[in-house]
Amino acid sequence: MVLKGRAWKYGDDVDTDVIIPARYLNTSDPAELARHCMEDIDREYAARVAPGDFLVAGKNFGCGSSREHAPIAIKASGASAVIARSFARIFYRNAFNTGLPIFEAPRAVDEIDAGDLLAVDMRNGSLRNETKGREYGIAPIPPFMQELVAAGGLLRYMAARRKERVGP
Amino acid sequence: MGMTLTEKILARHAGKEKVEPGELILARVDLALGNDVTSPLAIQAFRSLGIGEVFDREKIALVPDHFTPNKDIRSADQARMMRDFAREQGIVNYFEVGRMGIEHVLLPDEGLVVPGDLVIGADSHTCTYGALCAFSTGVGSTDLAAAMISGEVWLKVPESVRIVLSGRPGKWVEGKDIILHIIGTIGVDGALYQSMEYAGDGLAALPMAWRFTISNMAIEAGAKNGIFPFDGVTKAYADGRSAREYAVVVADRDARYSGEIAVDLGALEPQVAFPHLPENSRPLSRVGNVPIDQVVVGSCTNGRIEDLRSACSVLRGRKVHGNVRMLVFPATQEIHLQAMREGLAEIFVEAGAAFSTPTCGPCLGGHMGILAQGERAVATTNRNFVGRMGHPESEVYLANPAVAAASAVLGRIGSPDEIS
Numbered sequence: 152m153v154l155k156g157r158a159w160k161y162g163d164d165v166d167t168d169v170i171i172p173a174r175y176l177n178t179s180d181p182a183e184l185a186r187h188c189m190e191d192i193d194r195e196y197a198a199r200v201a202p203g204d205f206l207v208a209g210k211n212f213g214c215g216s217s218r219e220h221a222p223i224a225i226k227a228s229g230a231s232a233v234i235a236r237s238f239a240r241i242f243y244r245n246a247f248n249t250g251l252p253i254f255e256a257p258r259a260v261d262e263i264d265a266g267d268l269l270a271v272d273m274r275n276g277s278l279r280n281e282t283k284g285r286e287y288g289i290a291p292i293p294p295f296m297q298e299l300v301a302a303g304g305l306l307r308y309m310a311a312r313r314k315e316r317v318g319p
Numbered sequence: 320m321g322m323t324l325t326e327k328i329l330a331r332h333a334g335k336e337k338v339e340p341g342e343l344i345l346a347r348v349d350l351a352l353g354n355d356v357t358s359p360l361a362i363q364a365f366r367s368l369g370i371g372e373v374f375d376r377e378k379i380a381l382v383p384d385h386f387t388p389n390k391d392i393r394s395a396d397q398a399r400m401m402r403d404f405a406r407e408q409g410i411v412n413y414f415e416v417g418r419m420g421i422e423h424v425l426l427p428d429e430g431l432v433v434p435g436d437l438v439i440g441a442d443s444h445t446c447t448y449g450a451l452c453a454f455s456t457g458v459g460s461t462d463l464a465a466a467m468i469s470g471e472v473w474l475k476v477p478e479s480v481r482i483v484l485s486g487r488p489g490k491w492v493e494g495k496d497i498i499l500h501i502i503g504t505i506g507v508d509g510a511l512y513q514s515m516e517y518a519g520d521g522l523a524a525l526p527m528a529w530r531f532t533i534s535n536m537a538i539e540a541g542a543k544n545g546i547f548p549f550d551g552v553t554k555a556y557a558d559g560r561s562a563r564e565y566a567v568v569v570a571d572r573d574a575r576y577s578g579e580i581a582v583d584l585g586a587l588e589p590q591v592a593f594p595h596l597p598e599n600s601r602p603l604s605r606v607g608n609v610p611i612d613q614v615v616v617g618s619c620t621n622g623r624i625e626d627l628r629s630a631c632s633v634l635r636g637r638k639v640h641g642n643v644r645m646l647v648f649p650a651t652q653e654i655h656l657q658a659m660r661e662g663l664a665e666i667f668v669e670a671g672a673a674f675s676t677p678t679c680g681p682c683l684g685g686h687m688g689i690l691a692q693g694e695r696a697v698a699t700t701n702r703n704f705v706g707r708m709g710h711p712e713s714e715v716y717l718a719n720p721a722v723a724a725a726s727a728v729l730g731r732i733g734s735p736d737e738i739s
């Protein structure tokens with residue numbers, strides 16, 4: 152699968168309070184959350200993001216709270232993936248559990264400017280900056296996580312385990 | 320090669336002799352926690368699979384604390400979804416308003432977390448219980464749903480960094496200052512994906528309340544958990560608190576650590592973390608003149624009775640500055656009651672502070688103490704991100720309860736020494 156879109160570029164330590172401010176956590180409706188995504192650091196984002204675009208950021212993306220509303224808001228905003236130098240750990244697992252693709256690609260991040268056209272090929276693990284004409288490798292998904300994906304996600308995987316242990 | 324505290328607890332819960340950093344495991348959980356913000360998503364996910372009952376109705380805790388007492392209609396709907404689920408499933412540890420508390424203070428106080436446990440919670444500050452020599456970490460709502468289904472969680476075994484404390488802390492230095500100093504030294508991703516394991520002869524000087532504060536903010540250094548060894552202080556807190564037996568886990572002498580950080584408690588001053596990251600900490604003497612509009616004492620970081628006592632020791636017989644609003648949130652009903660019995664509530668109210676029912680409220684900019692554009696607060700909470708307590712152009716400075724109280728009197732960030 153190839154993801155394609157433009158880059159929205161941010162700095163280091165983008166926290167979950169700016170991805171989706173807590174004042175909007177009185178709902179878990181994805182469309183509503185998407186309307187406020189990133190608004191405390193970028194008023195333009197939610198209004199102008201195009202389907203398939205990428206969030207590109209520095210280190211420790213998604214630090215702060217455990218709110219799954221953060222990856223949900225990003226996904227519902229239309230972004231196809233987040234590319235960062237590194238991710239905060241709860242955000243990492245939430246993104247994975249909710250099906251938002253994320254990629255650690257420090258060198259690519261350094262060389263991406265806002266608005267660059269990017270293409271990520273998830274199958275062969277490559278990221279292409281089409282604006283700059285450069286290509287980068289991205290780390291493959293660990294085997295255990297591939298198992299979860301094959302089972303149809305974390306919840307189905309756990310439901311199958313429960314059946315094994317306690318019966319239906 | 321031996322194992323660290325975290326490795327040992329994870330191995331026991333994964334049914335393994337040994338685990339190694341980097342390994343992905345499925346582990347049994349002793350308790351899974353959700354709140355009024357994160358549970359609704361987990362409940363929807365749980366229901367979507369058509370599974371009838373949770374794996375164990377005694378091993379789930381549901382606590383309405385973020386937007387409760389209900390802030391508005393939407394938060395009331397979310398709280399109700401959680402309440403309905405708790406009733407339908409017969410969840411034993413559901414805590415209604417009036418009998419609740421901020422989850423991370425409530426659960427250990429109620430004896431629901433004991434030493435040696437593995438606890439996950441759909442809240443990032445679930446790492447608080449490491450203070451009890453338990454492994455606990457924050458996860459998302461889908462993880463909570465998965466745990467409600469099978470009683471398990473997938474975890475990557477973290478590397479552990481050893482934090483060696485020595486010496487005795489000086490006047491006005493508390494647990495908060497120790498952790499703010501550490502985060503200031505290593506940065507908000509300084510322990511990313513790692514376990515912070517405390518050690519050293521300085522531990523003896525750390526009361527349980529301080530340990531909770533220190534473990535609470537492990538996440539602010541990017542860590543998976545922050546864990547203390549079991550000692551006499553832990554024992555005194557844990558004994559007789561729970562119907563469940565606890566396990567004393569000890570790190571092996573030859574355990575492997577990814578690094579070591581030494582902290583001389585005697586050299587520390589009270590710390591203040593400047594906006595907009597907890598790593599922007601400075602010694603109090605280097606703060607300069609920072610006028611403030613609001614002071615918040617409370618939260619899962621510093622809403623314990625010891626914290627209220629500390630604030631009161633400064634506030635007693637004094638008045639909150641005319642330009643300042645001071646809000647005090649005891650973390651649980653029990654602490655609220657204790658504060659009334661000890662006369663602390665009276666000290667706060669007589670000083671001109673608002674003394675509230677337990678809630679997360681202003682800590683996450685939820686309700687009850689939101690900052691306007693350009694306003695500044697000193698808070699005993701754990702995060703000072705952009706917009707954390709209200710308007711994106713407001714500011715939060717993190718400090719310990721004594722410094723917060725002194726600042727309330729002074730109308731600017733300052734030391735208790737300036738008013739005594």
Ligand code: SF4
Nearest residue numbers: 444618619679682683
């Ligand atoms: S007090 Fe603040 S940090 Fe603690 S659980 Fe509540 S919102 Fe989170």
